[in-house]
Amino acid sequence: MVARGSTSAFSASRRFTHSGGAGESGLSRLLELHAFNTAGDAAFAVSLAGTLFFTVPTGEATGQVALFLLLTMLPFAVVAPLIGPFLDRFRRGRRWAIGSTLAVRAFCCWVLAGAINADSPPPSFYFAALGCLVASKAYGVTRAAAVPRLLPTEFTLVKANSRISLTGTGAAAVSAPLAIGAAAIGADWAVRYAALLFVVGTVLAILLPTQVDSSEGEEQVDLTKIGSKGIDISRDVVNALRSNSGLRLLSGFLTIFMAFTLRQPPDSMGWNGNATVLLGLVIGGAGAGSTIGTLIASATQSRRPERVVIAVLVLDVAVVTMVGVFFTWWTAVILGLTVGLCQSLGKLSLDALIQRDVAERVRTSMFARSETLLQLTWVLGGLMGIGLFIVDATPRIGLLVTATILVAWLVFVLNRARPRRPSGPPGHRPAPQEPITRS
Secondary structure, three states: OHHHHHHHHHHHHHHHHHHHHHHHHOHHHHHHHHHHHHHHHHHHHHHHHHHHHOOOOHHHHHHHHHHHHHHHHHHHHHHHHHHHHHHHHOHHHHHHHHHHHHHHHHHHHHHHHOOOOOOOOOHHHHHHHHHHHHHHHHHHHHHHHHHHHHOOOOOOHHHHHHHHHHHHHHHHHHHHHHHHHHHHHOHHHHHHHHHHHHHHHHHHHHOOOHHHHOOOOOOOOOHHHOOOOOOOOOHHHHHHHHHHHHHHHHHHHHHHHHHHHOOOOOHHHOOOOOHHHHHHHHHHHHHHHHHHHHHHHHHOOOOOHHHHHHHHHHHHHHHHHHHHHOOOHHHHHHHHHHHHHHHHHHHHHHHHHHHHHOOHHHHHHHHHHHHHHHHHHHHHHHHHHHHHHHOOOOHHHHHHHHHHHHHHHHHHHHHHHOOOOOOOOOOOOOOOOOOOOOO
């Protein structure tokens, strides 16, 4: 029964990854690679969650987790702005760049396996975890830069990214239980399992089609010099980047802040069960929301994405404000669901706008730069979560502080997104506006 079920699952997944011309264009290979990447990330997350958050008393864990987050977040805040320009210089070696991000994680996971069970984690533990997280962020940038080169004729970019996202979600859903089973034997076995997945992913990256390395017709784009040298980025793309920055800020904050808060849920949440179960519900809600957002994006490709990015930011701000006022366990699950939904829809809409409004010669570079900006914003949100937890802010205060920041950001985005009114005396015909936003 297991053999037949595995064969059926393999056949179904292969039909999914190869359908619509993806097998002929090479996109199917990227989908399979992304499946192993996401599966490895899920195993890595399971191993660290079981070690850092739930195996020691809260008083002892606080210092370890804070040190871990600082060592992993702060360096990436410096590294992230350099990833896009670095990839622009080595665009002819994208397969090796993608493979390197997976190989680095495989090596770091193997190092973690030897240090993860120590009573007092050695410095190698934190540096290896840092390497895994930075390499994971770099993978997101390199993969985004490679997707346009593998698009089937009948695919749009938003459809391709939707399929990639769905593939990753399915792989994580399969891998996480396996990682939990390995962690039941020992946390080091879950990390070794992740290392094995990353090794397979490295091989698949090297075997990607050769057109991934092609840079024919491409130019570099500098977000600080938009509008110069004939490179035009529409105002809609800039507004989408701003909206997605707000979505990522909230996602980063909740990822870190809730990881601390839900370790010992406060009485005000009304939760009397196991803390791990509650954390699983919130994470599961975020995963379900992300999947729903991907399905919605695939089904509504004809809708105007510039309106979607604004709408999801408004929804995110409204829900986090509501949850800050009425903070219970079920509103926390709703918040996770909403954040996952909005982040998925917002990112896919941004991809669609870049595809529509950015010239092909600079589109790949624009994807790399935008992904770097969003990852850096996530880091800033995580640092906010660390700071509010260190000052002993209650969950309600933490959420309301974040909601206040996001309300101010939403006002800024809406103000900048509003069409400018023509000025001048009656009957005066203003000069045509520039089709770009310099920001």
